[in-house]
Amino acid sequence: MKRIFPISLFLLLGFFTACIEEEEFENLEPVNYTGEWGAPLISSSITFGEVLNRYEEENEVPVTITIDEDNVYHIIYKDSIESPELETYYQIQDIEYQSSFGIPDNLKTKLPASIPFPLSITENFDTTLYEPMSIPLDFDGQEINNAELKYIELDGGDLNVVINSGFEHDLELEMTIHALVKDGQPLVLPITLAHSSNGTQKTVTESLDGYRLDLTATGTTLDTIQVDVAVEFTTIAGNSITPTDDITIDFSIRDLDYYAIVGKLGEFDIELEKGELPIDIFDSELENVDAKLDEPFIDLKFTNYIGVPFGVDFTELSLTNASDERVDIVLSDGSEINVDYVRNIENLGDSVITDYNLTDETTTNVNDAFDIAPNQFNYELLARVGSDENPDFFLHADAKLKVLLTADIPLSGSLSNYEFEDTLDIDNGFFGDAGSDTSLVESAELRLFMNNGWPITLGLQGYFMDENNDVVDSLFADTEGGYYNFIQSGAIDDNGFVVNPNTQTTIIKLDKERYNRVAQATKLRYRLNFNTGEAGEKSVKILSTYKLGVDISGKVKLDASLNDIEE
Amino acid sequence: MRKYIIVCASLLLSIMSFAQRENTLFMLPSLSQSTYVNPTSIPQHKVSIGLPIPSTYFHVTNSGFSFSELVDGNTLDYNKLTDVLGDDNLISTGAQVDLFSLRFKVRHNYFSFNVTEHVDFDFSYPKDLFGLALSGNASYEGGTIDLSGLKINMSQYREYGFGYNRDGKRWQYGGRVKLLFGKANVSTVNSDITIDVADETLNHTINANLQLNTASPLPLPTDLATLNEDNLDSLLDLVNEEDLILNSQNWGLAFDAGVGYKFNRKLEFSASLLNLGFIRWKQNARNYTFEGDAAVTGVDVLPALLDNQELDGDSIADVFIEKSVATGTEESYTTRLTYQVNLSARYQLWKSTHVYGLYNIMHFKRWRGAFTVGVSHDILRYVSIALSNTSYHGEAINVGLGLVLKPGPFQFYIVGDNFDSLLRPVSPSNLTEKTFALRIGMNLVFGRVMPEDKLQTTIR
Structure with missing residues (x-):
């Protein structure tokens, strides 16, 4: 009996008195965490139809989008000017x-x-x-x-x-x-x-x-x-x-x-205020751009509310671009364009429209004038009344002359060397906080998957810069002509239509060293180069169904001790 | 410090024993608590009273791996988890506290009553859960992250047990009826979740068929998306301790039953079925269904840019909740207890020494078996000891120990499975256990059933 309790106590303590090899635990070194995580970053697609619909709905300059019988899109800009009511002048x-x-x-x-x-x-x-x-x-x-x-x-x-x-x-x-x-x-x-x-x-x-x-x-x-x-x-x-x-x-x-x-009614001239029609699809600095539109259409509609015909002299009829280049619209022989006869109304309160089309390239230089990728059509005119002597001509007090200018830009043609350059401030760093510890990252990978059914090729190059504007790295290592064509045009047939989308994969790899350089960048200067077709050489046509698909994913491989992760 | 945290966390995960599987306790019939695992167990005392302090049982299990499997020399390589984990793994932990227990003898009949508080947490996880955490989702590119089998059952309930057993010449019968009153539960059904990771784009497609049920004093909203930190605080304010302690809305019923047969004076057999029962959860019952496919893709940037909208990417969790969660319902639901079957044999080697063989199977998602051999020895009437070994989860050696001391009317006991690591130097490479269970407490016992010189412990 006396021995039972000590023995039992010994056994009881035995449960808990096993030797703990503390040093072995202390020396135990966890391996670094090396998980690789990835995420889809961008998964998006858009058709040309969607772009144009948004453009039509929200553009500051009113536009109308139409589709012709060949399914080609047209962007139609309209502007009108009108004279004051005649009683203001004819007294x-x-x-x-x-x-x-x-x-x-x-x-x-x-x-x-x-x-x-x-x-x-x-x-x-x-x-x-x-x-x-x-x-x-x-x-x-x-x-x-x-x-x-x-x-x-x-x-x-x-x-x-x-x-x-x-x-x-x-x-x-x-x-x-x-x-x-x-x-x-x-x-x-x-x-x-x-x-x-x-x-x-x-x-x-x-x-x-x-x-x-x-x-x-x-x-x-x-x-x-x-x-x-x-x-x-x-x-x-x-x-x-x-x-x-x-x-x-x-x-x-x-x-x-x-x-x-x-x-x-005698002889008098109606002078209208100068009209300026923005054509904002070309509203960019286009210093070296080479644009060629297929059959742009410029039309003038004179709406006459006066019971007397008149002729029109243009004091200005020109296209200008964002670089202030200017081309005067003239007849093919170089002479100025005038409209000899704008019809009059027959009855008081009527109006009658006289249509004047400037587009016929055999008679005007409109087609060539669009080569400068104009962003504005300028026109100013004088209506001359009095060439006929009809005792039954008439005018009423609120009669006026209205001129509607329509610029119909078919999305058919070619454009090359459209270049754009800008600098983005990435104060927070390209991967988050600039200056933060990037030692956890072993490598990173950015993958771009383009499925391009648009007839465009987009070249891109970006330069990562530090606070002193020194370039620390570039987005693409291998470029041709300073650009990497990360969106390649779909294959285009002889009629200018895309027949097969182009699929392209671009992988940007950043090893630890490069990742650190890019992570410290505070600015990204990027340049874009835009061409229609393969190199802007082919005339292309835009269909509503053309679709651009962009998928971008990123992966980051970590290599960090648990202490690093905790900190 | 961090190193110790890691080691301790790993230890916690790597030691264990399956839910309420107390195979060593089976070999200590002198404890009234032995009837929890063997309803036919015949006690040695006419009256036994259990008190809440410190009559406590605790267990923790991780079937997936042991700590030593992650150790390579002086390196803790948790990447090995992906090699050692099975397709279906279980983390289980829980505790029981006997608030009160009483057992007494009337002629050849034994009656018992117990009030026991249970807290159980069972979490079944697939291999890919750790694979995802350790390797990252990029390693599944072009493949599928299979989280099917992710199952959770977390319950707190109170048991009022009424037991009876009878000692016959050849046969022993025993059983217990248990009235259960649930306090809180979170559990899943139909837990099929896979995530397809697309090649190159890394788009994720979540295919889910999962129902999460909850019941508690907390009146959670049926629409999980409306749950935020603010309204959770206000919901918590609605809960008081009385709701938790005295709640009787979630009632249930369970049975233990067993039968023993004395083949001869030395050899006995028994069979028992434990925890066959259910709890019907009604209080603030909520059923959240996650069903369908949800795609996590990159930001749809192009239309957003056209519309001058801010770019907003959704996390996987956002998409999962937004696209998969139907509005929750408030249907009552039923959970079953984790039931077990014991088949045992006992042989009297010497007068106070018995050897045991026990085959135990329990059901959580699937049948999980364990085989135990052991020996018990009584030293006079003051001490009982038991030593066992259980083979399960692919581990051949899991040593269990039990010790009962009885000074006067007091009966102190400590019983546990998987103590072998504590009996040898505890080093990283020695921590081979996947389970750990410990019951410790004190009873008051009065009146010996048999004279000391005729004392026989019997397998029931």
Whole structure:
């Protein structure tokens, strides 16, 4: 019994008293961690159709994308300029004339020189005044020549008639102004002049809103105002009648506003503000670019709201690019382009479009002008009115001239040496924090898989730079002409269509040393070189279904002690 | 310091014994706790009372590898894991605390009652889980990371056990009915997960068919995507200790049953079935289904650039949750206990010395067997000792020891499997164990069942 407990205690302690070889554990050295981790970084694809749809929806410059019967895309830029409403420029000055008339001769013989008391005689006589005149017109301050008007529809203005009578007798006048017609009836003004020894004056004013100023004298003449005056003459006993007694009428039409003018409208020029149409697909610095578009289309549509035809002189018609190169659009013989005849409307309120296509390469140099990859079309023009003399031409007050310019850029052609260079700040380091410990990384690998169904070749080179702008490494070691073509054009047939996508794999390996250099870089200067087709030599066509697939994956192999990982 | 952490972590993973597999305890029938592994065990005392302190059982298992397999001289080469791991590996750990136990004899009948708190964690993992961590996903390029078999069952529950056994001339019968009350559970079903890693692009395609069930006082949202740090804190505020301790919403039932046969005075056989039962989880039950294919590819940069959108890459976890998780449901679910079958034989070598043979199989995902031979010896009525060896998980030698001391009414005990490494110098190359289990505690015992000179321990 006495031995049992010590023995048992010994056994119990035996469970826990096995010798621990602490030194062996202390000397145990874990191997470095050498796992290799990878991840898909980019997996993306995009069709040309998607690009163009976004471009159409979101571009600052409004564009329209269309597809022609050959499935070729067209980017259509439009711009318009228009003249102000014509009443701003085409203006009628005040019309004034004066006419005098006395007692007609047949009446003079009937009347005594002096009217005896208590005799009072009443007689009537009429006179008609035809006044051919040039209606005073000007266009933006310049006199309009060779205008002969038929009528003017008025929506404002005042008629002012001042009648002076030299008779010492009472007069009842009824002026019928046939030149002013409202609701088919001429304007009639009854005017009473009471006798006075010093003559009598009477002024009558009438608003002309709603009147037509008919300048035909109710016939076929132009620029003529007809006024009939009927006079009832009542003598005053004791007063004399002299042969020189007369009636003077000062007739003026002032402050005219019109809404329509009909007749020979004269000669005037409408100058439109300069138009500039951005063509932003080429909106880059393209110093050495060689571009060739297949049949770019430039079209001018003149919308005429005026009932008179006109011709157009272009004071500027040119293309310029981002490098300020400029090519004037001219006829193939080098002469300036003018439009001889822009049609007029037939009815008030209509509009008529005259289309003028600049594109025909047999007549203009538009095709060649696009070789500079222009980013802007510049145009300025003068509309010349008055070459015809038709008395039925017309204009209305709010009529104007509108010019719509359409530049239709077919995505068909070639482009080469489109180069772009920029520097990215990578302050945080290419792989994260610049300056951080990169010793955990044994190697890294960046893999680019391109499946290119676009007819483009994209060359790239990048240079990693440190804070002093010293190049520490480059993106690609082997380049041709300074670029590595990491996107190669799909195979193109004779018609310019991609028949087979190009698949290309590029692997960028970074050993430990190179990884460390790149990791310390704070800037990446990169250059892009863009060519259509294989080297920009083939004309290519863009289809909506062309697809570019990009897959980029990266792997990093670690070699680190557990202490390194902990830190 | 880090080195020690690594070593200790590795040790923890490399020692173990399978879930509640206590083969040495089987050889100590003087302990009332032996009925937990052998329902037909006939005690030596009329009354046995177990107290919560320190009546505790702890076990940890890692079937995949032992620490020594990673050691090469003075080098700890964890890359060897990919060589030594099997296709299906298990980490299991757990603890039992007897809050109270009582066993007493009435004529030839023995009645028992126990209240035991269980915490179990079983994690089954495939070889590729470590392969992925150690080699990185790049090593699977063009292949598949197979995480099928990734299974977890984490439970806390309380057991109220009512036992009975009877000692006959030839036959012994025993059994226990166990009322179970679950406190918390996280478990998976249908855990098929593979990740295809594409050649060159390294695009990952996750193919998942997994259901994760949870039940706890924590009312988790049905939509996991809405769970974040903030609302988790507010959910935790809703939980109190009373919910955890007294929760009776998740009830279950389990049985132990056994039968023994005395072939003659020296040779006995027994067979038993343990832990055949279930728990029905109802409290805040949530079922999260991860099903379908989800692709993890690179950033779709080109349309994003066109639209001037910020580039945002999703992590694998983001994609997995976003694309695979259906809105969770709130269906109750059932988990089964890890049941075992014991077949044993006992032979009385000398008066107080017995030799044992025990074949134990248990089921977690699949049947897992172990064979144990051992010897027990009683020294008077004060000491019982047992020595065993168990072969399992491809390991031939796993030494177990048991010691029971009985000064007066006190019965102190310590029983464990896989103690052999502690009986020899503990060095990196000697840590060959994959399991470790230890039961330690104290009972109060009263009244010998048989006179000392006639004391016989029997295999039940």
